[in-house]
Amino acid sequence: MDNIEKLGQELAQVYFRIEERRNHWHTISREFISTTLKELVARFPMFDWTVDINEVWQNMESVYVMFNYVPSGIVEKTPNAVIQKMKKGGLLSFSQSRNGQIVTWVAYPFVDGITEDGPKNTVLHTAEPEEVDQAYILWYAEKFLEEMISWENDSREEIGFIKKHR
Numbered sequence: 143m144d145n146i147e148k149l150g151q152e153l154a155q156v157y158f159r160i161e162e163r164r165n166h167w168h169t170i171s172r173e174f175i176s177t178t179l180k181e182l183v184a185r186f187p188m189f190d191w192t193v194d195i196n197e198v199w200q201n202m203e204s205v206y207v208m209f210n211y212v213p214s215g216i217v218e219k220t221p222n223a224v225i226q227k228m229k230k231g232g233l234l235s236f237s238q239s240r241n242g243q244i245v246t247w248v249a250y251p252f253v254d255g256i257t258e259d260g261p262k263n264t265v266l267h268t269a270e271p272e273e274v275d276q277a278y279i280l281w282y283a284e285k286f287l288e289e290m291i292s293w294e295n296d297s298r299e300e301i302g303f304i305k306k307h308r
Contacts (some may be wrong), residue, residue: 163242164201166271171244175205175236178279183207196237204237207283209290214253228254231261232293234286236274244269246282248289264289 172195179193189209196204209232216227233249245268249261266282 160242163271164238167201167203167238167242167244171236171271171274172203172205172238175274175279178276179205179207179283182280182283201242202238202240204235206233206235206237207286208233209251216253216256218255225255227256230254232290233261234282236279236282239268242271244271244274248286250289250293 176193176195183189183191183193190212191207191209193205193207196206211228211230214227214229218225218227229251230253231249232251235245235247235249237245237247239245245265247263247265249263252259252261266285269278
């Protein structure tokens with residue numbers, strides 16, 4: 143019984159910490175991340191990127207910066223149409239996880255209609271909300287740009303092209 147009581151107290155502490163994290167996200171982190179990313183976007187408009195907040199899931203929200211859609215340079219030609227394929231994304235997200243921690247992750251760009259899969263994702267780091275300061279955000283913005291440079295430069299033959307005939 144003593145062990146069950148100890149585990150019950152530990153679980154209560156975990157629940158309390160989750161609520162602290164969520165409260166920090168709603169009162170500080172979300173707006174701070176958004177403001178910092180907006181300052182970054184304003185300072186470097188040549189990247190053609192946008193900041194937004196995904197609030198579809200309460201307590202699993204995210205603030206992200208994403209490259210706007212651009213023509214990929216790949217064109218599908220059929221007897222009836224010429225279709226410019228769009229390159230979508232390239233995204234850096236600071237997302238609230240189920241336990242209130244902040245997961246920093248990257249979604250890589252993809253060319254719409256070329257592969258069946260959407261963007262590939264990589265988790266960069268998981269942090270406590272109190273750890274996410276300006277230096278943290280800028281560090282991961284640099285990592286994000288490095289990942290995008292690598293994605294654009296590296297040879298990566300897409301396997302399994304799909305053909306959509308309209």
